[in-house]
């Protein structure tokens with residue numbers, strides 16, 4: 001198995017970080033291939049918890065080379081803080097463990113300012129972004145004005161000139177359209193040139209070639225998904241999405257790889273659903289209902305990046321099947337099964353009612369999605385604490401009913417079940 005892509009199949013926060021930490025024990029390379037510091041991946045190892053935003057979740061394994069590809073938008077300040085805090089706790093001791101593509105896009109304070117100013121102005125029509133500047137940074141890239149990681153290492157005069165050119169319009173917009181005082185470019189320049197010293201050790205000039213050769217030599221490469229399928233720029237619940245391609249297909253364009261050899265693709269889903277930010281969520285439970293409160297509190301559903309309370313609801317099978325199809329996933333990891341213990345009943349959405357019609361396909365247009373009523377199948381909940389369960393056979397009969405039903409419906413095997421945040425709280429079904 002040379003390549004494995006681990007991909008979120010809901011609205012993010014499925015537990016990808018935990019899973020990647022476990023799976024990367026057998027990897028040679030782990031690649032963060034898209035998104036930016038909007039991601040927040042929580043790892044819990046031997047009681048120690050860390051949250052990574054830009055650094056790959058394989059960072060606990062010193063033998064794994066952690067790569068950040070050209071598809072990522074690099075918040076330089078956040079990245080340096082992350083590196084320094086990891087070093088303080090004894091990780092990333094060897095600078096050779098991390099490589100950053102010279103073609104990654106620089107995300108600077110002006111991008112964050114613009115993201116936040118837009119959200120503020122949008123009032124009721126907010127996307128609910130993380131405020132980390134993701135949309136504006138990808139816009140810079142698409143409009144061919146972005147600075148790349150390699151630009152950071154240009155001579156001072158060149159870097160300053162490029163910064164001034166790139167942010168001319170943004171500064172104008174911030175000042176004249178959003179009535180904000182734009183952060184002066186000289187200030188940004190003085191700030192980011194100090195990051196060169198920390199970051200120069202990690203430069204990689206041709207990551208696509210490096211990965212091509214690694215795959216050719218049968219090295220084990222794990223591609224780390226960030227966000228989730230339903231937040232994909234093209235196939236998610238647009239416009240309530242992020243600004244990048246979050247699907248497995250995004251690996252190819254972000255990393256400059258071709259379809260061969262075919263990777264193994266594992267979809268990650270919670271045993272229920274959550275969403276942070278605005279946008280349709282057909283199976284959402286009211287926050288003050290018994291089930292809504294249970295999922296939020298027992299699941300500790302607070303955003304790892306923004307600390308926002310996550311919206312919670314039931315597992316949505318049409319949405320999950322859609323995500324599995326979009327990604328070509330061959331197996332599923334089902335996370336946070338332990339959180340369902342103690343509910344009165346567990347519901348699963350099996351189809352949607354739109355007017356008089358019942359549909360099983362996830363509606364791709366927001367117009368249709370906003371009209372759907374979920375059709376639920378109800379399961380009896382269990383009382384047993386699952387957090388110490390070590391094998392499928394030890395699960396209660398009711399929990400087994402639930403996972404067997406999901407596995408039959410999605411038509412791909414559930415290979416991993418997670419019953420707690422720690423590595424040991426994991427059942428391997430393959």
Ligand code: GDP
Nearest residue numbers: 013014015016017041042304336418419420421
């Ligand atoms: P990611 O963005 O997909 O990596 O997920 P997050 O880290 O944002 O959110 C998942 C949260 O659930 C983290 O706090 C994890 O420590 C936690 N977690 C992961 N797997 C399990 C599990 O099986 N059970 C419980 N109770 N918590 C889990």
Ligand code: IMO
Nearest residue numbers: 012013038039040128129130226227242276277
């Ligand atoms: P991980 O990798 C959950 C959501 C935001 C917002 C929308 C757009 O931890 O699963 P953005 O800042 O990207 O422009 O915000 O996308 N979002 C996430 N939600 N987990 C994430 O990442 C997310 N990354 C972005 O909440 O709704």
Ligand code: MG
Nearest residue numbers: 013040041304
């Ligand atoms: Mg997260």
